[in-house]
Amino acid sequence: MTKYYPLLLFISLFICPSSSLGNGIDYPLSNKSSVVDDYHGYLIKDPYRDLENLDSADTKLWIRNQNIFSQSFLKQINQQQEFKQILENIFDKESQSIPFRKKTKYFSWYNNGSWQQSKLFYSNNLNSIKTLLLDPNVLSKDGTISIGSVSISPNAELIAYSISDGGSDWKTWKIRNIDTKKDLPDTIKWSKFSGAEWAKDNSGFYYSRYSEPKTGDEYEELNRNQTLFFHSIGESQSNDKLIYERPDKPEWGWGTTVTEDGSYLLLSVSEGTDERNRIFYKDLRTENNSFIELIPELIGQFIFLGNIGSEFLFFTDFKAPKGTIISININNPQKTNWKTLVAEADDALTRVELLDNYILCQYLKDVSSEILLFNKKTFSKKKISFDKKGIISGITTTQDSDVFYFSFTNYIQPNEIYQYNATNDRINLLWKKQVPDYKPADYLSKQLFYPSKDGTLIPMYISYKKDINLDHNTPLLLYGYGGFDISILPNFRERYLAWMKMGGMVAVPNLRGGGEYGEEWHRQGMLDNKQNVFDDFIAAAEYLHGEKLSRPGRTVIEGRSNGGLLVGATMLQRPDLFGVALPGVGVMDMLRFNKFTIGWAWESDYGSPEDKQGFETLVQYSPYHNIEMGECYPPTLVTTSELDDRVVPSHSYKFTARLQEAQNCQNPILIRIETRAGHGAGTPRDKTINYISDVYGFAFHYLLQN
Structure with a gap:
């Protein structure tokens, strides 16, 4: 039932502390206030608005008390230690990234299994001894300062790398000489959602930044008016050259690419998380010229692939929702002159790379990868000789070679890294992850399709240990996301293996809102169609229960970020359907998500x-606004982080406080608040293990009581 009130029927509130409805659990105090907002004539209560003040003494005390309270529950759960022992064993093995080449140097990340953060190494060929280049573990004792991204200069002599403190989206850029391993004095601050795009003469790079926020507001202040600069090596940031800004368009952001021939600078002009973008370009061979708006309107998604002189190649979904490849001659750029190089196919085109003699096209066929190579001259195509079912990801290559590298995985197959030569179709296994006490042959992962509420067939993978007896008592972990054109692909995850080792089954449906079947699949789960995502998730649980593979009391739902919203919404809409809920770093207040950072x-x-119209849709499913007083919700462990400046933690704080107040049974409502982490990226090894152990231990404990 939606909590909104016509203006004339509103009855004022009083300021008071919250208390739960006679459930016997004495939750920490959450102060209430009489805050009311007027949305289009509807008055909306926001009793826990004060928890948005992240730096206040009251909020700090609330965080401390909630963490102490939650730990008093978690430390008594035997399954927490069981999961921790399994995870410590699983993580105690080396991991490696896909190599990438610049000139004659090969770079890759490596972890021996005990380091908090992976280290970056390089070598002169794939088989030679590797030299350590970057070690983020020396930046902090607990591993909470991480390296975000790296960019190698065209001559492979310098590396720009960004540093994140505590998992924040804010990045500080440094520059290191690759041969001497010494940092230059250059330091670039207040960069966010930006890479470093080098000029071809190695003189510096382009990057984007925001204005320095007010002290104390670093993790809350709205991020608007991104500006594009060029940093010259050896200069102070204060001397960086302003390349482009649009104060009249505060929601525009920039992605930059310098063409391989160094002739042009391209701007991919984004507007929020809309996958559609504009394309501007500038001729770098001419001084003081302005950007030309090649694609000035939001008519589709355009990803620049490369150029042959004035002929620009793009991936686009313009008039092709599953994706196509086109060329645009910038000297004759009218739409009627655009040429289709690779036509739209039946499956979603998810990635394109230009090789020396081929165009590599990666397709998603019922949530499994397929790669086709198109000859640049004849456009004849061939499928790569790789027939494993799962996901190919992380493709790296250069436009002067027909060799590329990729990783392969699925829900039960740990990562494998391959080298592929497109000229002779020769494939070489470079590295294979070995997991202690694990044999993929002992596990099963299979795809099935089930009908959602409106009859749409939704794909879902279920994975489990072969020797368990699947029945209505199986502990079921149901994970979902469903949004922002993001595909949830079959990847091997240590956390899922731990769940299966404990005798459970993992189910991951590919909900609408994602990109698994192209833009139309995405649009069926966005804006006014968002309820489709929740219906798809609910239908997944109902289907598995109907097949006697589990039951409501043995089902835990999990999701993070937009998936945290998914869990919050569905646990409120169908509290009878789930035994435990794990909403992580979720967007819980759908009426105020746009007030903070990048929301x-x-x-x-x-x-x-x-x-x-947007309000009337959002208020129908906003988790914070749809909590029913006196309802019995499943045991819930909300998770967030104090330094999350993507989805600010007040979403989870307010949701938890209101849910604790409303709960009218013995099922606990807890929140776990990490103090030195952000939205998830860069979380060190030990914190990752402790987090998974807490949330899955909590879930397993309460499922087994049902």
Whole structure:
């Protein structure tokens, strides 16, 4: 039931501390206030608005008390230690990234299994001894300072690398000489959602930044008016050259590419998280010229692939929702002159890379990878000789070679790294992850399709240990996301293996809102269609229960970020269907998500509460606004992080406080708040293990009581 009230029927509230409804659990105090907002004539209560003040003494005390309270529950759970022992064993093995080449140097990340963060190494060929280049573990004792991204200069002599403190999206860029392993004095601050794109003469790189936030507001202040700069090596950041800004378009952001021939600078002009973008370019051979707007309107997604002189190649979904490849001659750029190089196929085109003699096209066929190679001259095509069912990812290559590298995985197959030569179709296994006490042959992962509420068939993978007896008592972990054109692909995850080792089954449906079947699949789960995502998730649970593979009391639902919203919404809509809920770093207040950091950018997928139609859709499913007083919700462990500046933690704080107040049974409502982490990226090894052990231990404990 939606909590909104016509203006004339509103009854004022009083300020008071919250208390749960006679459930016997004495939750920490959460102060209430009488805050009310007027949305299009509807008055909406927001009793826990004060928890949005992240730096207040009251909020800090609330965080401390909630963590102490939650740990008093978690430390008594035997399954927490069982999961931790399994995970410590699983993680105690080396891992490696796909190699990438620049000139004659090969770079890759490596972890021996005990390091908190992986280290970056390089070598002069794939088989030679590797030299350590970057070690983020020396930046902090607990591993909470991580390296975000790296960019190698064209001559392979310098590396720009970004540093994240505590998992924040804010990045500080440094530059290191690869041969001497010494950092230059250059330091670039207040960069966010930006890479480093080098000029071809190695003189510096392009990057984007925001204005320095007010002290104390670093993790809350709205991020608007991104600006593009060029940093010259050896200069102070204050001397960086402003390349482009649009104060009249505060929601625009920039992705930059310098063409391989060094002639052009391209801007991919984004607007929030809308996958559609504009394309501007500038001729770098001419001084002081302005950007030309090649694609000035949001008519589709355009990803620059490369150029042959004035002929620009793009991936696009313009008039091709599953994706196509086109060329545009910038000297004759009218749409009527655009040429189709690779036509739209039946499956979603998810990645394109230019090789020396081929165009590599990766397709997603019922959530499994397929790669086709198109000859650049004849456009004849061939499928690579690789027939394993799963996901190919992380493709790296260069445009001067027909050799590329990729990793392969699925839910029960640990990562394998391959080298492929497109000229002779020769494939070489470079590395294979070995997991202690694990044999893939002992596990089974299979895909099935089930009908959602409206009859749409939804794909889902289920994975489990072959020797368990699947029945209505099986502990079921149901994970979902469903949004922002993001495909949830079959990847091997240590956390899922731990769940299966404990005798459980993992189910991952590919909900609408993702990109598994192209843009149309995405649109069926966004804006006014968002309820489809929740219906798909609910239908997955109902289907598995109907097949006697589990039952409501033995089902835990998990999701993070947009998936945290999914869990929050579905546990409120169908509390009878789930035994435990694990909403992580979720977007829980759908009427105020656009007030903090980068939240405004999500309006492309969610809609805006400032728009009446958008409000009327959002308020129907906003988790914070749909909690029923006196309801019995399943045991719930909410998770968030104090330094999450992507989805600010006040979403989870407010949701938890209101849920604790409303709960009218013995099922605990807990929140676990990490103090030195962000939205998830860069989390060190030990914190990852402790997190998984807590949430899965909690889930397993309460499922087994049902």
